[in-house]
Amino acid sequence: MNLANIEKLFETWAPRWTAWERDNVGIQIGRRSKRVSNILVALDVTPEIVREAIATKADLIVTHHPLLFRPASSVSDADPVGALVLMLAEKRIALFSAHTNLDSAVGGVSFTLAGELGIDKPAFLVPLKDTLMKVAVFVPEQHADVVATAMAEGGAGVLGEYRSCSFRTTGKGTFRSSEYSSPTIGKPLQLETVDEVRLEMIVPRSCVTAVVAAMKSAHPYEEVAYDLYTLENGNPNFGMGAIGNLSKPMTVRAFLAHVKKKLHVGSLRFSGSPAQTVQRIAVCGGSGSELLEDAIRAKADVFVTADVRYHGFQSADNRIILVDAGHYETEHVVLNSIVGHLRSWAKSRGENLVVTKSKQSTNPIHVF
Numbered sequence: 118m119n120l121a122n123i124e125k126l127f128e129t130w131a132p133r134w135t136a137w138e139r140d141n142v143g144i145q146i147g148r149r150s151k152r153v154s155n156i157l158v159a160l161d162v163t164p165e166i167v168r169e170a171i172a173t174k175a176d177l178i179v180t181h182h183p184l185l186f187r188p189a190s191s192v193s194d195a196d197p198v199g200a201l202v203l204m205l206a207e208k209r210i211a212l213f214s215a216h217t218n219l220d221s222a223v224g225g226v227s228f229t230l231a232g233e234l235g236i237d238k239p240a241f242l243v244p245l246k247d248t249l250m251k252v253a254v255f256v257p258e259q260h261a262d263v264v265a266t267a268m269a270e271g272g273a274g275v276l277g278e279y280r281s282c283s284f285r286t287t288g289k290g291t292f293r294s295s296e297y298s299s300p301t302i303g304k305p306l307q308l309e310t311v312d313e314v315r316l317e318m319i320v321p322r323s324c325v326t327a328v329v330a331a332m333k334s335a336h337p338y339e340e341v342a343y344d345l346y347t348l349e350n351g352n353p354n355f356g357m358g359a360i361g362n363l364s365k366p367m368t369v370r371a372f373l374a375h376v377k378k379k380l381h382v383g384s385l386r387f388s389g390s391p392a393q394t395v396q397r398i399a400v401c402g403g404s405g406s407e408l409l410e411d412a413i414r415a416k417a418d419v420f421v422t423a424d425v426r427y428h429g430f431q432s433a434d435n436r437i438i439l440v441d442a443g444h445y446e447t448e449h450v451v452l453n454s455i456v457g458h459l460r461s462w463a464k465s466r467g468e469n470l471v472v473t474k475s476k477q478s479t480n481p482i483h484v485f
């Protein structure tokens with residue numbers, strides 16, 4: 118397995134197009150051809166994490182938070198980031214980061230947090246917008262299946278847990294080709310009428326080029342007639358935050374104790390009445406305050422996130438129980454999910470890959 122394979126594996130789980138536009142995700146340091154056999158997984162890169170990677174002979178560190186975030190004007194030991202970049206390059210350790218793209222994925226930060234808190238079948242709190250298109254192609258009836266299969270293989274027709282989703286209507290297609298054409302059906306200069314299917318499939322915007330190419334190569338016609346539409350639907354496959362129900366209601370007091378235990382939080386901050394009973398829980402690992410109104414609109418009783426400001430608690434008013442359980446504490450749960458994904462990918466490829474979760478906390482915040 119090489120670094121390019123790791124990059125490809127993450128593209129299938131948490132593709133980079135789902136990341137915040139100003140984020141910096143993917144390979145941070147390393148050659149794509151570099152062989153990878155031992156991965157250390159951590160939330161951040163710190164000098165301690167690099168030392169742990171050296172000690173355990175890791176050739177790749179996978180983190181959630183990117184080391185290189187702002188454009189660097191130099192790479193030297195004069196600043197902490199440059200010093201870490203040099204240290205990693207000198208020790209030939211690659212670095213890969215999955216940040217806001219991992220926030221947006223099933224099995225990512227918020228879904229893992231929801232699972233840890235016992236939320237059953239979580240859904241995205243805010244599905245990603247402006248990321249979907251629809252392709253409608255006109256194809257002779259007997260070729261509809263092969264074209265649909267090619268489009269599905271290119272990434273079309275995915276709706277949540279459902280694959281190869283399409284809709285087909287039948288009708289008559291007509292054409293008269295020129296004397297320079299080589300039509301699959303009929304003869305040049307003659308008006309032809311063919312039983313055709315209008316085959317529609319939903320496509321992530323990022324896959325449109327690949328899907329159209331696959332569709333054209335599977336289609337029997339010399340000139341393929343198709344339409345591309347931009348959709349305003351939320352994307353059911355990627356989004357921010359997660360929401361779902363606890364198996365049974367509990368008091369706020371009991372829920373907060375549950376959060377502290379599950380996330381290993383020494384203390385947390387919250388607003389609202391501790392005596393209230395809650396069951397519908399919204400979460401967003403890390404700084405998720407901007408989703409507060411979405412959580413209220415989705416009728417959540419509680420919203421668990423981090424980095425909440427004084428006025429954030431104030432604006433929650435009595436509309437929702439707002440819980441700040443800490444940035445590191447609400448995100449570090451995703452490390453188990455990263456380790457699990459990497460191990461199962463390696464197993465499915467029949468490759469030996471050592472994947473270890475760091476034993477150290479990279480939380481810069483201490484509670485006194």
Ligand SMILES: [Zn+2]
Nearest residue numbers: 403404444448
């Ligand atoms: Zn974070």
